Amino acid sequence: xxxxxxxxxxxxxxxxxxxxxxxxxxxxxxxxxxxxxxxxxxxxxxxxxxxxxxxxxxxxxxxxxxxxxxxxxxxxxxxxxxxxxxxxxxxxxxxxxxxxxxxxxxxxxxxxxxxxxxxxxxxxxxxxxxxxxxxxxxxxxxxxxxxxxxxxxxxxxxxxxxxxxxxxxxxxxxxxxxxxxxxxxxxxxxxxxxxxxxxxxxxxxxxxxxxxxxxxxxxxxxxxxxxxxxxxxxxxxxxxxxxxxxxxxxxxxxxxxxxxxxxxxxxxxxxxxxxxxxxxxxxxxxxxxxxxxxxxxxxxxxxxxxxxxxxxxxxxxxxxxxxxxxxxxxxxxxxxxxxxxxxxxxxxxxxxxxxxxxxxxxxxxxxxxxxxxxxxxxxxxxxxxxxxxxxxxxxxx
Ligand SMILES: Cc1ncc(COP(=O)(O)O)c(C=O)c1O
Numbered sequence: 001x002x003x004x005x006x007x008x009x010x011x012x013x014x015x016x017x018x019x020x021x022x023x024x025x026x027x028x029x030x031x032x033x034x035x036x037x038x039x040x041x042x043x044x045x046x047x048x049x050x051x052x053x054x055x056x057x058x059x060x061x062x063x064x065x066x067x068x069x070x071x072x073x074x075x076x077x078x079x080x081x082x083x084x085x086x087x088x089x090x091x092x093x094x095x096x097x098x099x100x101x102x103x104x105x106x107x108x109x110x111x112x113x114x115x116x117x118x119x120x121x122x123x124x125x126x127x128x129x130x131x132x133x134x135x136x137x138x139x140x141x142x143x144x145x146x147x148x149x150x151x152x153x154x155x156x157x158x159x160x161x162x163x164x165x166x167x168x169x170x171x172x173x174x175x176x177x178x179x180x181x182x183x184x185x186x187x188x189x190x191x192x193x194x195x196x197x198x199x200x201x202x203x204x205x206x207x208x209x210x211x212x213x214x215x216x217x218x219x220x221x222x223x224x225x226x227x228x229x230x231x232x233x234x235x236x237x238x239x240x241x242x243x244x245x246x247x248x249x250x251x252x253x254x255x256x257x258x259x260x261x262x263x264x265x266x267x268x269x270x271x272x273x274x275x276x277x278x279x280x281x282x283x284x285x286x287x288x289x290x291x292x293x294x295x296x297x298x299x300x301x302x303x304x305x306x307x308x309x310x311x312x313x314x315x316x317x318x319x320x321x322x323x324x325x326x327x328x329x330x331x332x333x334x335x336x337x338x339x340x341x342x343x344x345x346x347x348x349x350x351x352x353x354x355x356x357x358x359x360x361x362x363x364x365x366x367x368x369x370x371x372x373x374x375x376x377x378x379x380x381x382x383x384x385x386x387x388x389x390x391x392x393x394x395x396x397x
Contacts, residue, residue: 002285002289002293002375004376004378007029007285007375007376008376009030010029010030010031011027011029011030011376012030013027016346017346017347017348018346018347018348018377018381018384018385019348019376019377020347020348020349020371020372020373020377020381020382020385021348021349021350021370021372022213022214022216022324022372022373022374023162023190023213023324023325023350023370023372024213024350024372025212025213025219026212026213026214026215026216026374027216027376028216028217028218028274028278029216029278029281031277031280031281032216032217032218032274032277032278032281033274034277035273035274035276035277036218036270036271036273036274036277039057039269039270039273040270057269060273060276061081061267061269061272061273062076063276064272064273064275064276064279065079065081067276067279067280068081068223068275068276068279069225071192071197071279071282071283071287072192072197072198072199072207072209072223072225073197073198073199073200073201074199074200074225075228076258077228077231077257077258077259078199078225078226078227078228078231078258078259079223079224079225079259080223080224080226080259080260080261080262080263081221081222081223081224081263081267081268081272081275082208082222082223082224082262083220083221083222083268083271084210084212084220084222085113085187085189085208085209085210085222086113086117087222087224088206088208088209088222088223088224089113089114089117089156089185089187089208090117090237091224091234091236091237091262092154092156092185092206092208092224092226092234093117093118093120093121094117094237095234095235095236095237096153096154096233096234097233097235098121098124098125098126098153099125100124100125100126101125101126101127101151102125102126102127102151102152102153103126103127103128103129103149103151103152103153104118104121104126104127104128104129104152104153104154104155104156105129105130105131105144105147105148105152105154105155105156105157105182106118106128106129106130106131106155106156106157107130107131107133107139107157107158107161107168108130108131108132108133108358108362109133109137109158109161109163109164109166109356109358109359110157110158110161110187110356110358111158111161111162111163111354111355111356112355112356113187113189113355114156114157114158114187118156127151129147129152131143131144131147133166136166136316136317136318136321137161137164137166137315137316137321137359138166138168138169138316138321139157139168139169139173141169141172141173141176144173144176145176145180148176148177148180148182152180152182153182153183154182154183154184154185155173155177155182155183155184155185156184156185156187157170157173157184157185157186157187158187158189158190159186159187159188159190159191159195160190160191160194160323160325161190161315161325161356161359162189162190162325162354162356163314163325163327163353163354163356163359163360163368163370164314164315164316164325164327164356164359165315165316165322165323165324165325165326165327165372166315166316166321166322167191167195167321167322167323170186170202170204171201171202171203174186174202174203174204175203178203183205183206183230184203184204184205184206185204185205185206185207185208186202186204186206186207186208187208188207188208188209189208189209189210189213190213190214190325191209191214192207192209192214192215192223193209193211193213193214193215193216193278193282193287193290194214194290194291194294194323194324194374195287195291195323196287196288196291199225199227204225204227205226205227205230206224206225206226206227206230207223207224207225208222208223208224208225209222209223210222211223211271211274211275211278214374215275215278215279215282216278216281216282216374217271217274217275217277217278217279218270218271218274218275218278219271220268220270220271221268221271221272221274221275221278222275223275224259224262225259226259226262231257231258231259231261232257234261234262235255236255236261236262236264238262238264239253239255239264240264240265241264241265242260242263242264242265242266242267243255243256243260243261243262243263243264244256244261244264285375289375290374290375291323293375294323294324294373294374294375295323297324297373297375297377297378297379297382298319298322298323298324298326298373299319300379300382301326301371301373301382302319302326304382304383304386305326305328305371305386307386308330308386308389308390308393309393310330310331310332310333310393311328311329311330311331312328312329312330312331313326313327313328314327314328314329314359314363314368315327324371324372324373324374325370325371325372326370326371326372327354327359327368327369327370328368328369328370328371329365329367329368329369330369330389330393332396333392333393333396334367335351335352335367335368335369336351336352336367337396338351338369338389338392339351339369341388341392342385342388342389342392345388345391347384347385347388349369349370349371349372349385350369350370350372351367351368351369351370352367352368353366353367353368354368354370371385
């Protein structure tokens with residue numbers, strides 16, 4: 001059983017707000033904030049480079065690398081710290097050994113960060129192919145198989161879309177890719193910390209995730225997983241002391257054999273420490289419990305939203321295909337005005353295109369509003385949010 005009272009005690013923001021926007025960035029639990037502030041405080045009093053302190057800090061960073069690896073079923077050597085998901089995607093897009101005519105497949109539900117880096121490769125002769133998802137926003141494996149050709153090198157897909165909330169069958173996609181000797185990159189920005197993830201079971205080659213969303217870590221934290229055997233094949237797009245050995249006498253250099261090859265300079269230490277504390281926090285609750293609770297909250301949220309007249313729900317209709325992220329519009333209501341009204345009444349959700357413009361186009365809308373509850377939310381909070389929406393509509397109509 002999850003101790004919600006204790007979990008909520010770790011969230012000072014709850015004194016003022018109901019927070020239902022983890023898909024953008026979550027609220028950090030107090031222990032995550034404490035780890036970072038105590039590091040910064042110590043730095044302020046003894047400086048960052050007292051030898052014993054610096055050594056202890058770097059040891060902690062390596063310990064957190066191991067912890068991050070364990071959290072997704074990887075090896076420590078396969079994990080690089082990155083400041084956000086986009087950077088992880090760029091390391092793969094920019095470092096892969098592309099050849100003229102190679103193909104990359106993405107889904108038609110991607111947000112900018114998992115579309116434009118591949119589009120940019122077209123200038124190098126790489127072809128970007130977009131797989132239309134089905135009416136449920138899900139990948140149809142047969143359609144995907146038909147899109148694969150001998151030139152296909154990579155399938156890069158969001159495990160869960162930030163604007164449709166469709167949870168893709170990642171393992172099946174990776175299996176299909178393997179059958180055709182195609183590599184896979186899972187953009188797990190919307191799932192690490194929300195669903196159990198095991199890169200070996202999934203069978204992916206690359207995985208990226210930021211720490212600030214479902215893991216409830218700080219901004220500026222994230223991980224890039226690269227399967228060990230592929231590490232030498234990805235040439236880092238940046239070079240610096242953290243990732244490289246300088247063979248000064250030969251006027252040459254070499255990259256680290258581990259994923260540290262993607263960490264050119266000084267690590268973003270406060271964020272990495274916060275990420276470590278966030279993983280500890282998630283582990284204490286248990287990722288299975290987190291997943292199950294969010295499944296229940298999603299069901300409850302949808303039931304509640306369905307009581308709002310004129311509400312249109314986007315994303316999969318089959319609840320089994322969706323998790324947390326619940327986009328909607330209400331006839332005659334501006335999503336932005338609604339969101340501002342809710343914020344003024346203590347409820348945080350978000351409105352926008354979510355930089356997933358294809359989803360707006362598919363539904364012929366300019367914007368949508370989006371709920372994204374996490375395990376710390378409650379049915380009562382959802383009821384209060386929905387009742388605020390009803391009040392707003394009454395005033396607006
Ligand atoms: C599905 C998805 N992919 C990629 C990104 C970009 O991630 P980041 O801001 O960590 O670079 C986001 C962030 O909102 C996202 O939701």
